[in-house]
Amino acid sequence: MGGNKIVVYKEPGRVEIEDHDPPKLEVPADVSKSKGLTQKAVHGVILRNVATNICGSDQHMVRGRTTAPPGQTLGHEITGEIVEKGEDVQFLDVGDIVSVPFNIACGRCRNCREGQTGVCLNVNPARAGSAYGYVDMGGWEGGQAEYVMVPFADFNCLKFPDRAQALEKIRDLAMLSDIFPTGYHGAYTAGVTTGSTVYIAGAGPVGLAAAHSAQLLGAAVVIVGDRNKQRLEQARSFGCETVDISLDASLEDQVAEILGVNEVDCAVDAVGFEASGHGADAGEQPAAVLNSIMSVTRAGGRLGIPGLYVTGDPGAPDPDAKEGTLKVRLGLGWAKSHSFTTGQCPVLKYNRGLMMSILHGKAQIAKAVNATVIPLDEAPRGYQEFDQGAARKYVLDPHGMIPAA
Structure with a gap:
């Protein structure tokens, strides 16, 4: 050998x-x-x-x-x-x-x-x-x-x-x-099925795998969000709709332009802890994607979270985030009766x-x-x-x- x-x-x-x-x-x-x-x-x-x-x-x-x-x-x-x-x-x-x-x-x-x-x-x-x-x-x-x-x-x-x-x-x-099972796990645990409208946060490889998986599961519309224009173009190459979170227009408004309503049936976080906030000048905000998918998902919807979150992050923007403690709007998720699935696929x-x-x-x-x-x-x-x-x-x-x- x-x-x-x-x-x-x-x-x-x-x-x-x-x-x-x-x-x-x-x-x-x-x-x-x-x-x-x-x-x-x-x-x-x-x-x-x-x-x-x-x-x-x-x-x-x-x-x-x-x-x-x-x-x-x-x-x-x-x-x-x-x-x-x-x-x-x-x-x-x-x-x-x-x-x-x-x-x-x-x-x-x-x-x-x-x-x-x-x-x-x-x-x-x-x-x-x-x-x-x-x-x-x-x-x-x-x-x-x-x-x-x-x-x-x-x-x-x-x-x-x-x-x-x-x-x-x-x-x-x-x-x-x-990445294929991980993306599929995100879509599956989010409850994607025939006719679903789905938001995928992140157009990296796992996000793209989740988007393709959502299509396999029968989604009617798959919307992929990112601030990287080349990755958004890649998502469009196989039939996804896209939103650009670097724009000042809110996520809800961009979703409404596509669907006619400002919410989706279910969502997937394929970004994880190195998330960015919304808008051109937004910096790193570790809980931004978790909060955005709760905001854009309908009441009673489900959220798949295959994006990685860690218990030790030396480069985090604040002391809490360095140990994985994030400012998640759990009250919003509770009020909307959301179901969350996290962890390794x-x-x-x-x-x-x-x-x-x-x-x-x-x-x-x-x-x-x-x-x-x-x-x-x-x-x-x-x-x-x-x-x-x-x-x-x-x-x-x-x-x-x-x-x-």
């Missing part, structure tokens, strides 16, 4: 490619010690990564907006080929190409058994829930790499039924590890169905998010361009296995 090139956070605004030892079939020592697991991962597999993506959640760390330490390995969106498996892996084989949920889940705890794989109880000493290459998520090595170890593989890995078909559609299938709940939608031509998620393939060595450029607002979803190709478009 040789070494293992991997993307590493060095300091705010800078990532580098480092050579690490190849992964072993072992769980992190802290997880093993605190959870009573054997360190040897007989239940795991090692993947040669076919595709591994840059995510907005990674970008929060790289901007210095989390407590991630220098040296944190990065990457939790993983699609790969099995090159080694532990002796307890029963239903997967070397050569299989699989999608890996960004949630690391044991498949055995109460939460996993109840389908809440985003908050597994056995894979993180610090809290419920874990992920590859992420701060405070258990110390699992990141997946923006040539190779990665996946534990509890029979439970976590989604095998693609046909290798040739998988490689042909790999740009779409690479989105199954996170439980990817395993959705990924097989979304895979089938891709394989049978019903979903074109790579087109919706403008998937753009670059070599692993160009990850620093991808991070820089993404941070500057590029209307793209960067897909890293560590081994040159992604066919030319």
Whole structure:
């Protein structure tokens, strides 16, 4: 196998490619010690990564907006080929190409058994829930790499039924590890159904995935809001209406111009804690999107909140926000009888169905998010361009296995 090139956070605004030892079939020592697991991962597999993506959640760390330490390995969106498996892996084989949920889940705890794989109880000493290459998520090595170890593989890995078909559609299938299920989760938990009018806050990759998901779920009108004109243009490219929150016209007034009424049936927050206020000169306001989706959603409506909120933000604009305490108008949500769904998407709940939608031509998620393939060595450029607002979803190709478009 040789070494293992991997993307590493060095300091705010800078990532580098480092050579690490190849992964072993072992769980992190802290997880093993605190959870009573054997360190040897007989239940795991090692993947040669076919595709591994840059995510907005990674970008929060790289901007210095989390407590991630220098040296944190990065990457939790993983699609790969099995090159080694532990002796307890029963239903997967070397050569299989699989999608890996960004949630690391044991498949055995109460939460996993109840389908809440985003908050597994056995894979993180610090809290419920874990992920590859992420701060405070258990110390699992990141997946923006040539190779990665996946534990509890029979439970976590989604095998693609046909290798040739998988490689042909790999740009779409690479989105199954996170943003497509996450966007779908936002739309689904917001109650999007046939004929719904939907507002999606944020036209980054997750927002675009939520918008495409809302279309799959039967929405009559999908409205996407952002202040990045290129990203709004990308949303319009697959049939969404758009509003520009950098304009002085209120969100409600812009929605009314589209729908004839100033509210929607349901809404999705695909922005998270680095939210901006409304208007040309508005600065960062961490609760702005949460408050705006309550304002624009009808009484009795539902709100899906897949956007990331954190408990530690060194760059927050005020002391409360630094610990995740935000000025949310909960009274408004209460008065309108809104339902809220927050937290990590439980990817395993959705990924097989979304895979089938891709394989049978019903979903074109790579087109919706403008998937753009670059070599692993160009990850620093991808991070820089993404941070500057590029209307793209960067897909890293560590081994040159992604066919030319």
